[in-house]
Amino acid sequence: MSQRFIRKDVLEKVRTLSAFDYLRNYAPDLLVKNGRTDYYHRDHDSLHFSNGKWYWWSQGKGGTSALDYLIIVEGYEFKDACNYLSDLMNVSAPVTTYYHPKPVKPFELPIKDKNNDLVIRYLCEIRKIDKGIVDDFISKGMIYQSANFKNAVFVGYDKDKPAYAFKRSIFKNFKLDHAGSNKAFSFNYTNVNNDVLHVFEAAIDLLSYMTLLKMDEMDYTEFNYLSLAGASDKITSKSEADIPIALKAYLERNPNIKTIIFHLDNDEVGIGATAKIISILNSKYQCIDEHPKMHKDVNELLLYVNKTTNNLILKHYLAMMIMQRRAFKSLGWS
Numbered sequence: 001m002s003q004r005f006i007r008k009d010v011l012e013k014v015r016t017l018s019a020f021d022y023l024r025n026y027a028p029d030l031l032v033k034n035g036r037t038d039y040y041h042r043d044h045d046s047l048h049f050s051n052g053k054w055y056w057w058s059q060g061k062g063g064t065s066a067l068d069y070l071i072i073v074e075g076y077e078f079k080d081a082c083n084y085l086s087d088l089m090n091v092s093a094p095v096t097t098y099y100h101p102k103p104v105k106p107f108e109l110p111i112k113d114k115n116n117d118l119v120i121r122y123l124c125e126i127r128k129i130d131k132g133i134v135d136d137f138i139s140k141g142m143i144y145q146s147a148n149f150k151n152a153v154f155v156g157y158d159k160d161k162p163a164y165a166f167k168r169s170i171f172k173n174f175k176l177d178h179a180g181s182n183k184a185f186s187f188n189y190t191n192v193n194n195d196v197l198h199v200f201e202a203a204i205d206l207l208s209y210m211t212l213l214k215m216d217e218m219d220y221t222e223f224n225y226l227s228l229a230g231a232s233d234k235i236t237s238k239s240e241a242d243i244p245i246a247l248k249a250y251l252e253r254n255p256n257i258k259t260i261i262f263h264l265d266n267d268e269v270g271i272g273a274t275a276k277i278i279s280i281l282n283s284k285y286q287c288i289d290e291h292p293k294m295h296k297d298v299n300e301l302l303l304y305v306n307k308t309t310n311n312l313i314l315k316h317y318l319a320m321m322i323m324q325r326r327a328f329k330s331l332g333w334s
Contacts (some may be wrong), residue, residue, distance in 0.1 A: 022066035119145040122170035156185040156202040166328040184249035205298040
């Protein structure tokens with residue numbers, strides 16, 4: 001039978017035990033390694049442990065101590081959790097993990113080239129993205145050509161300060177977040193007067209969708225857009241929380257968002273990631289899965305529309321776009 005009151009010294013003692021050290025010492029089978037220092041819970045795959053802290057993404061709850069973990073995750077009463085931990089620690093003293101935070105270097109963008117000619121040619125001629133759209137993002141400092149390797153660089157901002165950069169080679173299959181990038185500020189376009197957010201795996205898909213809307217004579221600047229920078233793979237492999245950091249942070253910064261339309265890749269990874277994210281967010285947002293049905297991704301769809309010589313196919317696709325626009329209007333979207 002648990003004690004009616006918890007002594008102050010017992011409470012102070014059990015509060016020193018972190019949730020991670022509790023599991024590592026007394027229930028190690030529940031920890032699944034997920035990278036060099038990160039873990040997730042075997043029974044709750046959206047419950048992650050990193051740098052001494054834990055966060056349960058699907059429930060929006062987190063903390064540090066084992067006491068909080070037992071109460072929130074395992075459903076213990078406060079005094080029962082205290083007594084249980086105290087008994088464990090008396091029988092077998094836990095081995096404690098010490099964390100040494102690395103010094104944080106200020107974020108610096110890759111050095112810019114003297115012009116953007118190669119990147120413009122790649123995006124507009126190879127990827128078929130509208131030049132006016134590309135020029136607009138270049139003028140805002142959100143796309144440019146790097147001096148080294150001539151990569152296309154897609155920049156995300158924390159207010160007016162660069163905080164994220166995604167590098168994509170225009171010559172080979174190389175793509176990578178730039179060192180020090182903060183995924184919370186992934187490449188995006190924001191219209192604070194609209195409550196619809198379109199979500200993509202990559203910046204090129206985002207720009208491709210804008211181009212398709214422009215081809216259909218729609219105002220692409222009317223909506224909000226966000227690139228997840230390939231987070232779908234990490235969701236599926238458990239190396240990122242079920243709600244990508246980029247999406248979670250964007251929604252926190254933009255509480256006006258009511259509808260989220262997902263355009264992730266038409267493959268097992270993209271479809272699976274979409275389903276997982278929607279299952280978490282659909283209680284708060286209207287979520288729609290609009291992944292390309294007959295093409296791998298949105299850019300492949302754009303390339304198809306550009307190269308087809310069959311006017312009937314093109315008209316059919318544009319008719320579908322018009323139907324989608326009408327659907328938007330029926331939901332009260334202008």
